[in-house]
Amino acid sequence: MARASARHILVEDQKSCEQLKKEIESGADFADLARKHSLCPSGQDGGELGEFGPGQMVPEFDRVVFSAPVGVVQGPVRTQFGYHLVEVTSRTK
Secondary structure, three states, X not given: OOEEEEEEEEEOOHHXXXXXXXHHHOOOOHHHHHHHHOOXXXXXXXXXXXXXXXXXXOHHHHHHHOOOOOOOOEEXXXXXOEEEEEEEEEEEO
């Protein structure tokens, strides 16, 4: 079964999410931004979510994690929790 590891930054609105993505694309450190801005408790760990399988996260999140290229920041991804930037850090099939 497929497994993936990912990290994310959760914010309330799309505009904030897009601004953080621009900062990352300009060289800002993902983990530092997660610690400063993420509303998820995982932010304290740089946004690290650990390893998980399909169906363990909400569907919108799963679709990105199990299809996006590894190491490329994706988003904004809207879920019931807010807006996420997601980076797949590893994936196995």
